[in-house]
Amino acid sequence: MTWLDVPHDSAFGVANLPYGVFRREGQTARVGVRVGDHVLDLAGALGDDVFDRPSLNAFLAQGGRRWREVRSRVQELLTDPAHRDRVEPVLYPLAGVELLLPFEVADYVDFYASEQHATNLGRMFRPGGEPLTPNWKHLPIGYHGRAGTVVVSGTPVARPSGQRKAPDDPAPTVGPSRRLDIEAEVGFVVGVESRLGQRVPVTDFAEHVFGVCLVNDWSARDLQAWEYVPLGPFLGKSFATSVSPWVVPLDALRHARVAPPPRDPEPLPYLHDAEDWGLDLRLEVRLNGHVVSRPPFASMYWTAAQMLAHLTVNGASLRTGDLYASGTVSGPERDQFGSLIELAWGGQTPIELPGGETRVFLEDGDEVTITGTAPGPDGTRIGFGEVTGRILPTP
């Protein structure tokens, strides 16, 4: 229990303590920890200049022992009233600070780890065929995205232009995307680098990965459909990827760990689960304030530990700030799908919004917000905050 005025059932109590980067007016950006509706200035509270920086990266690079030290010191500062006088002056109301991109993204990889999502897309795009490609159950499929266009929640997203060509069009045209979509995903932030040529086994997941954030992988389906054979998505994705401002440490997710779903066939040995790294994160997707989906992350076929083992099995090195995302989180029920193309089934069942409005894809001015929580101790919840963005017309 903290001496701060935070309700016991807050999703941002001392069992959570996610990290971000904030700026007060006229001040430089610094690392902070969220508690309740406040942010604790870590440089101010701990007197360590690793936090007096505009990104988490220097702290992330310090590794697990240090992450745990800082977490337990912050918990002590916030629970022992003896520290109150010293800590209160460096606690700022969230309403008065600006939240920035929490880390400098090194490489960004996006996976495709939801069986339901991959099956849904396979059914829509290859009707009559096998919905999953032959490799899907043998490896977590992934590809590199554009690190330089990862933006923090709240950044407006301009509708991208590009080439699109429907199957019946005689030739491609260029113009604003007409099939602008979202993908509700969960992101994993690498702290500790690895050496080139050396794989990271599934057992070492928590030594390298610091924490978890929410991701909206905005997707222009028409651009993507025309460009992606044979080398994969490019401009259909690279215009923007939004992340939540808070990175929840793995240490706050102990109560969220669950067994992953059964796999058939048995994965190759380098992908064997060593521990349960399924995570019972519950996402919620709102379109213009209206809940349109509740994707369950626990249903993901591949865990984040398996994704990391796969990403490095060829000897590719990790850097501090690497971000990898899960791919769209879609559960088995229709109201659990993590993208509009699935929710509206490519236009066959438009999404109904209050006031008689419907959507198949995003319109200019639409706002999408993804939130998430996970189980915490004693029936509480661990909050992830939100990742939100509004669509602007093509400039």
Place this chain on the structure above:
Amino acid sequence: MTWLDVPHDSAFGVANLPYGVFRREGQTARVGVRVGDHVLDLAGALGDDVFDRPSLNAFLAQGGRRWREVRSRVQELLTDPAHRDRVEPVLYPLAGVELLLPFEVADYVDFYASEQHATNLGRMFRPGGEPLTPNWKHLPIGYHGRAGTVVVSGTPVARPSGQRKAPDDPAPTVGPSRRLDIEAEVGFVVGVESRLGQRVPVTDFAEHVFGVCLVNDWSARDLQAWEYVPLGPFLGKSFATSVSPWVVPLDALRHARVAPPPRDPEPLPYLHDAEDWGLDLRLEVRLNGHVVSRPPFASMYWTAAQMLAHLTVNGASLRTGDLYASGTVSGPERDQFGSLIELAWGGQTPIELPGGETRVFLEDGDEVTITGTAPGPDGTRIGFGEVTGRILPTP
């Protein structure tokens, strides 16, 4: 003509002056310019601490006016004997310095811009079908690669492991790649960033791109073949990408500019050539010292200016240090193919090396070196140096 002892026909005379990062024993890394077989310490020669850094990025960010100022000042220092006494002490023989990765790679994109290469691969992988995908002549196909595993020439490359499955195998297995290949490419280094949401037209290519290097995009064909449908190459490429230590400024390539090949159909307006940005770079690929190919860059279907316009047409922003590569350079003749899989036609015509050895793919211990030159003034050549790497066994 320089006062240095550099032959008039040197590929590294004052018409070239490529930039790199070097380190003398016991010293910190600094930016230098190559002239003949020497490197000029720019911080020492110009007294500007933008060069007293371990990467070119700070200088690249300064933009075209500054790039031209520095180039012309360096040319003056090296040609006017009045500067000799001051400059000679900060000129070091290349043999005594270590060359490092010349810039911090922000995002890395790889294109697929050689019609001959795409056709060759289409013929091998989809016999009987159309060798080019329907989008190929409408847009420069590209995808993001792993920026964190871009390494400088000379870095050994460990043979990657991963999943491979031949069509007849009942299930995938994991192990060292058996089809390890090269791709001889040309890379373009972005200096000046662009704003998110704002496209960079073909006309602005030279305002954003600083210069050109050589790239070897090492490729594990067996890993790639099993993983790449539907989201593109991932582990088949991400273990290493080698670049030459010298970045040749666009300003040194005026005599290399040529008209690109005719395009049919006419590209969409945003891809119209504004100026001729075809480049008559001649590459040479050596395997264990033996020339196996001479790929002509002038044959590329898409220019680097078109690639940049396409990369940003959706509003994706550029950052200083972005690297984009052309894709394998393959000319129409068999001895002009830029990858082993083309040269050996997938195993049908093994490459013959002196001493009766043959190769289809790379063996442990093999060394691949790619060099390149372009036309300079008065019949001289502009040298790119080399990108080289030796294959080590899987650790």
